[in-house]
Amino acid sequence: MPTIVHEFTWPDRVVVGTIGRPGERTFYLQVRTGKQIVSIAMEKQQSALLAEKIDEILDQLIALDGNPFSIPTGTPIELVDNDQLDTVEEQFRTGAMSLGWDPTTAQVVVEAYPLSDAEGPDDEPEDDAPEMLLVRMPVGTARAFAQRTREVVGAGRPICSLCGQPIDPDGHICLLPEV
Numbered sequence: 225m226p227t228i229v230h231e232f233t234w235p236d237r238v239v240v241g242t243i244g245r246p247g248e249r250t251f252y253l254q255v256r257t258g259k260q261i262v263s264i265a266m267e268k269q270q271s272a273l274l275a276e277k278i279d280e281i282l283d284q285l286i287a288l289d290g291n292p293f294s295i296p297t298g299t300p301i302e303l304v305d306n307d308q309l310d311t312v313e314e315q316f317r318t319g320a321m322s323l324g325w326d327p328t329t330a331q332v333v334v335e336a337y338p339l340s341d342a343e344g345p346d347d348e349p350e351d352d353a354p355e356m357l358l359v360r361m362p363v364g365t366a367r368a369f370a371q372r373t374r375e376v377v378g379a380g381r382p383i384c385s386l387c388g389q390p391i392d393p394d395g396h397i398c399l400l401p402e403v
Contacts, residue, residue, distance in 0.1 A: 228355040241309035275373035303368035332366040
């Protein structure tokens with residue numbers, strides 16, 4: 225069965241956002257062009273690593289002689305997006321991802337694939353076609369995406385100074401009185 229590709233070549237919006245309270249958040253990569261919206265669930269660590277690697281690619285490209293791709297050093301103010309996610313209808317839960325660079329269009333390329341049967345439970349019928357998300361982001365959009373993603377990831381539970389683990393708002397072992 226052919227793979228269904230959710231492709232966004234010049235998206236109007238591409239962001240990572242969350243639903244839920246800290247400690248119970250679900251992370252989503254959401255892409256929109258016009259009325260077409262695709263939301264895929266991700267792990268917090270996948271989101272953080274994606275932002276980190278996008279910044280690494282952009283920082284390597286900016287170092288090229290003369291900055292031939294006009295990579296911004298920071299997030300262009302007009303591309304800052306602090307809005308909530310649009311309505312979320314989860315397309316799939318992300319398993320493998322790949323990240324690349326297309327020098328012909330000066331875009332960062334993100335590919336995301338669903339968890340495979342070997343990676344987790346499959347709630348979908350076996351006759352469903354495989355699918356993937358393909359997103360191409362211009363350099364300014366990619367820089368803004370990485371900044372927002374870092375902020376979203378960092379907005380979770382505070383870290384305990386004693387044990388280095390996230391503090392559970394319903395009670396944390398290091399903060400509980402001794403019996």
